[in-house]
Amino acid sequence: MYDAVVVGCGPAGTTAAYHLAKKGLKVAAFDKEKFPRYKSCGGCVSVKGKKALGFDITDVVENTVRGITFSYKSARTLAIDSVVPIGYSVMRDSFDAFLLDKARLAGAHILEGERVSRFTDRADSVTVETSKGVYEGLFLIGADGAASVVRRGVEDRPYTNYHISLTAEVKADKEAVERLGGRYLVDFGTIPHGYGWIFHKREGLSIGIAGLYCRVGNRIRDYFKCFVEGQDTLRGLNIGETRGWTIPVYHGQAQRAFKGRVLVAGDAGHLVDPFLGEGIYYAIKSGQLAASAVCAAIDGPRRDLSCYEDMLRAELYGEFEASAGIERLIYNYPRIWYRILEMNPSLMHDYYSVIRGDTGCGVFYEELSSRIRKKPWKFLRGLLGHMLNPSEAI
Numbered sequence: 001m002y003d004a005v006v007v008g009c010g011p012a013g014t015t016a017a018y019h020l021a022k023k024g025l026k027v028a029a030f031d032k033e034k035f036p037r038y039k040s041c042g043g044c045v046s047v048k049g050k051k052a053l054g055f056d057i058t059d060v061v062e063n064t065v066r067g068i069t070f071s072y073k074s075a076r077t078l079a080i081d082s083v084v085p086i087g088y089s090v091m092r093d094s095f096d097a098f099l100l101d102k103a104r105l106a107g108a109h110i111l112e113g114e115r116v117s118r119f120t121d122r123a124d125s126v127t128v129e130t131s132k133g134v135y136e137g138l139f140l141i142g143a144d145g146a147a148s149v150v151r152r153g154v155e156d157r158p159y160t161n162y163h164i165s166l167t168a169e170v171k172a173d174k175e176a177v178e179r180l181g182g183r184y185l186v187d188f189g190t191i192p193h194g195y196g197w198i199f200h201k202r203e204g205l206s207i208g209i210a211g212l213y214c215r216v217g218n219r220i221r222d223y224f225k226c227f228v229e230g231q232d233t234l235r236g237l238n239i240g241e242t243r244g245w246t247i248p249v250y251h252g253q254a255q256r257a258f259k260g261r262v263l264v265a266g267d268a269g270h271l272v273d274p275f276l277g278e279g280i281y282y283a284i285k286s287g288q289l290a291a292s293a294v295c296a297a298i299d300g301p302r303r304d305l306s307c308y309e310d311m312l313r314a315e316l317y318g319e320f321e322a323s324a325g326i327e328r329l330i331y332n333y334p335r336i337w338y339r340i341l342e343m344n345p346s347l348m349h350d351y352y353s354v355i356r357g358d359t360g361c362g363v364f365y366e367e368l369s370s371r372i373r374k375k376p377w378k379f380l381r382g383l384l385g386h387m388l389n390p391s392e393a394i
């Protein structure tokens with residue numbers, strides 16, 4: 001019998017397994033894939049994500065991000081640099097394999113290529129069925145990503161608030177990568193309720209586009225094509241294979257994170273920032289909280305996981321609520337937001353500080369709303385332009 005069984009070995013699962021094993025608990029972590037495996041992702045680990053890990057990741061960092069070029073519908077570019085790093089580019093195959101090794105070295109029993117098909121939550125343990133056998137643990141951590149099978153046992157309410165994405169890993173020579181000037185590129189306005197990106201890696205570019213499913217519908221390929229055709233950096237490059245995936249963004253304090261002896265972390269817990277789509281940091285953070293909740297349940301008198309939801313509320317949900325406010329302001333009025341950004345580039349320095357984890361998201365949301373409140377006529381002028389010229393707006 002294991003103290004804890006972890007399903008999924010992305011950043012959430014390996015972080016939970018690492019911390020549980022470090023505490024001396026007996027933990028098994030399953031993944032349906034063998035590592036290194038592909039994961040559809042921009043691969044930007046924010047400074048706060050790197051700090052949260054608490055160990056060195058230099059070996060898997062491709063480059064350091066010190067600036068972003070913004071554009072609106074692939075035009076009106078605006079480069080905003082930062083003197084200190086904002087994040088780090090990784091390839092998810094090597095980054096996730098690196099985290100998996102850390103968990104293994106800490107003492108977790110890692111079982112790759114073994115898919116979990118179902119589980120049964122009993123009064124005093126959880127039974128897990130995989131493609132190769134049946135296992136038993138005191139507690140179960142579902143960290144099996146956006147299409148989580150574990151989540152279905154925790155909450156079966158329909159969820160429609162997710163974002164959809166289309167990505168490609170593009171081989172590019174040094175000259176093409178240098179066209180980005182060492183910065184990421186982020187484009188607003190090409191896709192409804194979302195953005196497009198080009199992130200540079202050591203040997204190429206991770207490109208993608210993502211937006212709220214109920215606004216994008218089945219037009220993701222059209223928006224992707226429009227984005228690729230509009231970007232000078234991508235001119236002449238072979239885009240190659242594209243891959244679609246969902247991004248399960250946070251959708252409110254009522255979302256469930258545990259039931260009985262089972263909890264969900266990372267994407268399985270719908271713990272993704274609703275504005276930026278950042279999920280790696282939240283996977284790491286919720287993996288740590290999941291490990292703490294399991295330790296508390298094993299040591300404590302109540303032997304249940306309710307403290308996990310309290311921890312998420314205290315540490316993450318406030319940030320997500322503020323981010324959801326930013327999401328509504330920016331994605332409902334992308335043209336107005338872009339105008340505000342052009343007039344106040346320093347706003348982005350404040351947001352970089354949020355990405356680094358130096359400032360809370362709530363502080364930035366207040367700052368953004370107060371700029372609109374202080375000069376409402378500018379906002380109204382933009383809104384009027386938006387209404388009179390809807391073809392310009394998405």
Ligand SMILES: Cc1cc2nc3c(=O)[nH]c(=O)nc-3n(C[C@H](O)[C@H](O)[C@H](O)COP(=O)(O)OP(=O)(O)OC[C@H]3O[C@@H](n4cnc5c(N)ncnc54)[C@H](O)[C@@H]3O)c2cc1C
Binds near residue numbers: 033267
């Ligand atoms: C297009 C796109 C771009 C993104 N870009 C960024 C970015 O630049 N920065 C950022 O911070 N976040 C980004 N994200 C979000 C980020 O990728 C996720 O939030 C993060 O990977 C979540 O980690 P996780 O461990 O919860 O899940 P995952 O990383 O999805 O890991 C889940 C694991 O579970 C395994 N699994 C699934 N089902 C089973 C099963 N039944 N049995 C056993 N194993 C199973 C999978 O094989 C996988 O290894 C992006 C997401 C997308 C889709």
